[in-house]
Amino acid sequence: DSCPIVPPFSDEDAWYRFIVTNFERHYLNNRAPFGFYIHEWYLAVNPAVKRALIRFLDLVNNLNDAFMVNSHEVIEWMRNPVPVDEYVQQPCRTFTPTLCSANSCGPLASEHNEVDYWMQICNVCPRVYPWINNHLGI
Numbered sequence: 001d002s003c004p005i006v007p008p009f010s011d012e013d014a015w016y017r018f019i020v021t022n023f024e025r026h027y028l029n030n031r032a033p034f035g036f037y038i039h040e041w042y043l044a045v046n047p048a049v050k051r052a053l054i055r056f057l058d059l060v061n062n063l064n065d066a067f068m069v070n071s072h073e074v075i076e077w078m079r080n081p082v083p084v085d086e087y088v089q090q091p092c093r094t095f096t097p098t099l100c101s102a103n104s105c106g107p108l109a110s111e112h113n114e115v116d117y118w119m120q121i122c123n124v125c126p127r128v129y130p131w132i133n134n135h136l137g138i
Contacts, residue, residue: 002037015052020059027066033074064088098122108137 007014019036026034043050060066065084069077077087100122107116108129117129126137 009046010048012048012051012055015049016055019052019056023056023060035071 007018023034026032038053043053057068060068067087073093102120102122103125104118104120105125106118108119108126109116110129110131111134112131119129128134128137130137
């Protein structure tokens with residue numbers, strides 16, 4: 001949701017091609033992990049984008065050598081790569097959700113631009129909006 005040049009928000013097929021083309025750049029070449037970073041609100045306000053993403057996820061889910069994983073799992077695989085046939089035999093991970101009382105922080109001044117930001121965090125609110133070279137917002 002931060003790409004500056006994207007298809008029209010109402011064109012599901014164009015978005016699907018956009019996502020698949022970017023995925024294939026990884027899948028058909030060096031097989032580097034394909035990161036897909038998007039916020040929920042972006043899908044909520046752009047239903048055609050959401051439908052395109054669902055189609056893409058269905059496509060990936062039907063490939064026997066591509067997996068939807070989080071960043072931690074990518075790093076762990078990079079540390080200890082295993083063949084696909086061995087990877088698929090591993091049990092699914094389970095997670096215990098942690099409960100927190102999220103603090104609503106903001107407006108938080110940003111040091112990298114002139115924008116004030118809001119965020120929710122399960123910790124103490126930072127002094128300024130966290131950013132490169134100040135990821136703790138102190």
